[in-house]
Amino acid sequence: MELSSIKDAFDRVAKKQKLSSSKSQEVVDQVGCEIEQALATIQSSHDPSAPVDQKSVLTELKFKLNAIGPLQQLEGSNKELNISLTKYQKLLEKLLNPDISKAYRNVDFDTHIVNQIIANHFYHQGLFDLGDSIINEAGEPDAAALRSQFLEMHQIIGAMRERNLQPALTWVSANREKLVQIGSNLELKIHTLQFVEVLQNGTRADALKYARTYLAPFASLNKGEFPKLMGCLLYAGRLESSPYSELLSPIHWEMTTEELTRQFCTLLGQSYENPLSVAVAAGVEGLPTLLKLANVMAAKKQEWQEMKQLPVPVELGKEFQFHSIFVCPVSRDQGSEENPPMLLPCLHVLCKQSIMKLSKNSTRTFKCPYCPAEATVANCKQLYF
């Protein structure tokens, strides 16, 4: 990417614009000066001592202005400016993709769905004013279904940022059964944070009471952590100078806040990462390939608006890999329930259809395409990713 050449071209535009502006001022000054001079001459003609012919003064003024040629000067500097403007625009079109809508299929997105997605995008990020605003302007009252849940989530997060764990504790208590179902230990982590706060700001007796009340139920499940927490009791009020000072690190609050956010979204059936951001980011990565494809398709006069599958792979980064995808190295078909991946005795993997073909429908042994090992269909085992 040559941003520097674009910047250089724009600098030339700006320079020409300044020159043109100065030239205009200069021309106006020149013309004004000449007119004022003529004016002074005419006014002085009222003196009897120096009679002047008014007509000749005006005629001379006309000739002087023609000699200056103000319109031509303006036109000249403007032409130079236009040349650099045109060059800049051509450079933009050359270095950037001038029309990214070429890759757009003629499929109209449902505006209501898009607006709903945007509103949820804002709610997900805690931008409730913006979410409400687009719902009002677009007239989409139904899109606010998730607002109250996200509001609750952001209230809890806001409180945690101010070291107030009460809303979080209330929430995990209310959702304890669901959290246990998904194997979460969030409740213990939150109680641990609270315990450390009590230990730091209260008395040893208060801390002990808290541990007995809230930490004891988790003791049997977390044998490794518990002795450490109990050891902290010896250092009530001066934890920062104890062997356990690490427990005071802000990182624990950040990690617990993030984990609460994840669990909250999970129970909500939503993703932790904003789905609209993910989809658009994938689009930014995929669009260059699709634009090249659109050019090729246009050249070949093929109708690509109708195809069921993209003809070329669009390579996305690791962050966009959500599923295991198996592609048979022989047939290049994607694995599916009808055509699952199979492990050969030599530990290479092919799809079932390729194995059937190589073995002539199970009638004979076949050779692995990668190595000299031979196999029969019975030796191959189905894989599950």
Add this chain to the structure above:
Amino acid sequence: MAYGGSGSASTIKQVKLERESELRIEVGNDAPLRLRLLNGTAEIFGTELPPEIWLNFPPRLKFAVFTWYGATIEMDGATETDYTADETPMVSYVNVHAVLDGRRSRAKASSPDDSVSSQGPRVIVVGPTDSGKSTLSRMLLSWAAKQGWKPTFVDLDIGQGSITIPGCIAATPIEMPIDPVEGIPLEMPLVYFYGHATPSNNVELYKVLVKELAGMIERQFTGNAESRASGMVINTMGWIEGVGYDLLLHAIRTFKANVVLVLGQEKLCSMLKDVLKSEPKVDVVKLQRSGGVVSRNAKVRQKARSYRIREYFYGLSNDLSPHSNIANFSDLFVYRVGGGPQAPRSALPIGAEPAADPTRVVPVNINRDLLHLVLAVSFAKEPDEIISSNVAGFIYVTDIDIQSSKFLMLLEVELQLYHVYLNSRSGQHMLHKTVTQGMEHLFTLGVDYLTNMTRPTLNPVSQSEIPFSPLLTMEMDSLPNGNNTSGTPISATATANPAQPPSSNLPQLTESLKLEHQFLRVPFEYYKKTLRANHRAVEKEMSAVISGVNEAAATDLSPDDAVNHLNSLVSRLQGLKRKLEEGSRAEHLQAQKCRVRLDHLESADAENMSEWNNTRMKRILVDYMLRMSYYDTAVKLAESSNLQDLVDIDVFQEAKKVIDALQNKDVAPALAWCADNKSRLKKSKSKLEFQLRLQEFIELVRAENNLRAITYARKYLAPWGATHMKELQRVIATLAFKRDTECATYKVLFEAKQWDYLVDQFKQEFCKLYGMTLEPLLNIYLQAGLSALKTPYCYEDDCTKEDPLSQEAFRTLAMPLPYSKQHHSKLVCYITKELMDTENPPQVLPNGYVYSTKALEEMAKKNNGTIICPRTGLVCSYTELVKAYIS
């Protein structure tokens, strides 16, 4: 002699064959033929037909179904011709087989230490063109395989390519009867590349290759008693006179053939008997040519070669997928065999003739002369080993980019172009690739094949961690390549800008910045608009002043009038000066905005990528809301994130005024906008102004103000008559029909939705003028992203929530979009959600479930070496896991 049968049948047809008779079939050119054995027993070229199972024969195939004791055959489909023959040489052929079988048994019974008596028959089949040599070879091989032998098939016919593509000599073991449809399987042939369809191009090279092949087989026989006892069957060319005859003798001696089968040529048989009379233990047997052998002219042969090459790359029924690869010149060495500079006669001893060394290996400079050639990939590690080395496979060069020094190679062939190559005199080419780990394995593989026919099973534990390529196809980083069954690749895509996986984020970032044309263009257009407006104002005022001076000079004015006139001109100029200063400030502000955006693009780098992406997301959302007229939300979002300079709110505010007026049935602001942009709209042949005028006319007609309507038409519509007469006439006709007309042609013109149409038209012209896309940026990116993410797995019940397509709203949007295409496996660990790759390879539990090594190691550490499958609950030991190699 032959009777019965009929051509061009198109329905299921049964043929009853008497004992020792043959049904000869030529499949049509356009459609395959299905055939099955109903009862009795029958064979095709030595391979028995399974009862009642349909076989599919591809177009153009010619074959015969023979029965020893009678059979009934059923056919479905059209044939070029089919007929029954009751007079065949099969009895004499099978007698030859019986004799050979006896020799094999005696050889097997001999002591392995006795290399002479333990050698099975070495059969060579010779005869003129179209005498049935290939068919006889095939029968002898299949019959032997059926008896449990493993004879070696040697194909010296470079014009046909029974084992691999034409232009090669090759050998392969035959362990099963040869498939009547697919022929000899390509499992582990030994191939030497000659590069032409006839040996006359380079006789010496052909001889050298034959010798190499024979030597290699000899080593194989030395190490494998079973192969040695089974012997070999050698197929030869049909060139039996002159040099061809000499080559036949050379082959017979080089391969030490002890059985020479001569088909259908008395003279050749007699000559060979005379010459070989002095050779001990060489039997020359004359055999009759079958009446069913089909004669083929040179054109048919050429076409058959093309199909054979295509079959190599795509499979007999288009079931293979060729790869495309890009290689750097520096990674490859290309050599030619034969040719090279010749010494001038004056530099030679008197009487000596200059001659190119036919077996010399010459490096080839890579240039576009290599385009559309087939190159062989040699196993040689040094150039001087090329002639004596066999080849791993073939590639076809589809493009060469001299500027960036890259090859584009597709493993496919343009059928017609191959003719040019085969007929050229440029010699043959071999491609010598720098040895990589994969090539080392291939080489080792070849050695295993050559020295030990038992093919020991590799111990999986000791096998290389990196799976290497299949033997016959070189596989490097894959290039995007569509499923082109037509055989035409999307080479333009690759040529324009090969899509390589980015080694870092930098190329990706560069590509994404190239999508930001609108981002830079819109403020620039606004800037230009301001420049133009300011310039026009200056010109207008200056012209007025000049005219004022000229006028004063032309008329007689009183002194006071002259003074007043000049004073007013001075005032006007001073006013202009102030306007100029204001205009200059506005220009500067807009130049600043352009620069801010350039700086913003430049600020994108690895450190602030996350923040930059977030800002881009917001920009895209503001763009969407402005286009949808959600101005309040757009302004709020821009202000809350300090995006004012990065979004185009002021531009859309301008559009908003016009749109609001149009929605109130007022065309005045739109017409003013058209006047402001008159020259550019004219350049792009816009008809927006015309449509606005038409609508205003319609409103006058609706108000039944016909006189004003007519006046309006004369003034504003008439100028458009030259270019839009038909449309103009239709609208004028509304004068004759009232606004409540039922005539459909004119009724539509009075409908309120015409105003919606005008709004849309204005929006399009507006976007075009400012260099904006017609669609919201959000829709464009969202469409691309959803297509790239869309796989069948997204719609499964247990789809991870992190996938946008796990949500109903996104699924609905993605419904009409195409699925993404996947070229490589990408495995995500069920436990950790991380990718499995060479650093974190997949491991398989005994129940077939696959997880990543890291996750399983951690689980084993936590559970004292025990693994519990999270999906099935199976309990097993960590030592029971096996690694899977998935490419």
